[in-house]
Amino acid sequence: MEILTVHQKGKSQIKSKNRLKIFSLILRSGGISRIELGKSLHLSPASVTRAVEELVQAGLVYEEKKEITFVGRRPVLLNVRKNSCYSMGINISRRSLSLCIQNLQDEVIYEVKGNIWEVESAEDLLRVLHQFINEAIAKSGISTEKYISVGIAIRGVVNRQKGTVIYSQKTQEVIPIVDSVKKIFECAVFLENNVDMDLKYVYARAFPYTDELVYVFVDESVGGGMISGRQMIRGESNMAARFAHLLVEPEGRICSCGQKGHLESYMARSVMEEEYRKRSGQKEVSLNYICAQAQAGEKIAMAVLKEGLEKLAIALSQVVVLFNPGVIVLCGDIFEQYPQSVDFLRKSVETLISIPELLHFNWRVRIQKEIKPEQNMAKLALEYLLEQ
Numbered sequence: 001m002e003i004l005t006v007h008q009k010g011k012s013q014i015k016s017k018n019r020l021k022i023f024s025l026i027l028r029s030g031g032i033s034r035i036e037l038g039k040s041l042h043l044s045p046a047s048v049t050r051a052v053e054e055l056v057q058a059g060l061v062y063e064e065k066k067e068i069t070f071v072g073r074r075p076v077l078l079n080v081r082k083n084s085c086y087s088m089g090i091n092i093s094r095r096s097l098s099l100c101i102q103n104l105q106d107e108v109i110y111e112v113k114g115n116i117w118e119v120e121s122a123e124d125l126l127r128v129l130h131q132f133i134n135e136a137i138a139k140s141g142i143s144t145e146k147y148i149s150v151g152i153a154i155r156g157v158v159n160r161q162k163g164t165v166i167y168s169q170k171t172q173e174v175i176p177i178v179d180s181v182k183k184i185f186e187c188a189v190f191l192e193n194n195v196d197m198d199l200k201y202v203y204a205r206a207f208p209y210t211d212e213l214v215y216v217f218v219d220e221s222v223g224g225g226m227i228s229g230r231q232m233i234r235g236e237s238n239m240a241a242r243f244a245h246l247l248v249e250p251e252g253r254i255c256s257c258g259q260k261g262h263l264e265s266y267m268a269r270s271v272m273e274e275e276y277r278k279r280s281g282q283k284e285v286s287l288n289y290i291c292a293q294a295q296a297g298e299k300i301a302m303a304v305l306k307e308g309l310e311k312l313a314i315a316l317s318q319v320v321v322l323f324n325p326g327v328i329v330l331c332g333d334i335f336e337q338y339p340q341s342v343d344f345l346r347k348s349v350e351t352l353i354s355i356p357e358l359l360h361f362n363w364r365v366r367i368q369k370e371i372k373p374e375q376n377m378a379k380l381a382l383e384y385l386l387e388q
């Protein structure tokens, strides 16, 4: 959508910025007059008229019909056409890729999810991504010039400025994902780490009054994020809050990073499944099965989960001491399938910390069913665009 692109230099930049601001305000207002627009944005009537005219001509904005009432004529209200342009959201985890297309009122027009378990190299990842995008464009019938923003949330180490990601810990390849996707679209493309993105979403929607928040995500590894003073802590190299590599057992098991005794080598899904297999002699086990067994009081399952959770408690007690959070949000199958784990974690952390002021935080579990990361990313991309 060329008309909403902010051009780089000189007068045209000011013009396109005004246009974007006006469009953004019309979208958020749900109906607003030209006079109110001018007042809210401190723009002259002439600038407002010119920008609105361009938006109307591009088919993004329409004027509500004048109604003649007994008290006089209502001012003409401007509204956006909800299907005049779209935002695409993509979420790429270790195992799957999900994609959606949403209109300006966040209604989902198209969605798809697929398995990408085998994907490892940059070449494969970009090929699969292009495949999903091209198929979505073809099947939805919404052609590339109709997109106003594209948001990609992905696992791994994200560099938002450069638009790159290190997706695979094994290959350590730096993947230029934004440049690659920009070959398809003319619009703005935004990149986020998927845990950061979820953290932002959790924070903004669920805990608007908490300044200090720790978010822990347990699955194939242990990810997370922290918010302090309403800002996300990203770190110098976008590497803050890599909980997976906190030391929990000196001289312990070998971690995927090569060091010994890190949290990941005790708490990752596959590690707990392997432990259970070894001790029970069973071949096919999933974490959900272990959780169900533990719920039923089976000893091996309870022991395996407890060992992982003990290590998580050690890691979290360090985080609490360093960071003094108001809320710890836990996300992962283990917390949902085995609710006793949260209570166990709380008690363990309490025995590890003896400064009562540090224990004034709340525990929360984020239910994954409620998370639609691709939809959140589509919304976030639109927000980013309109904030520019």
Ligand SMILES: [Zn+2]
Pocket (backbone or CB within 6 Å): 244, 245, 246, 255, 256, 257, 258, 259, 262, 264
């Ligand atoms: Zn490690």
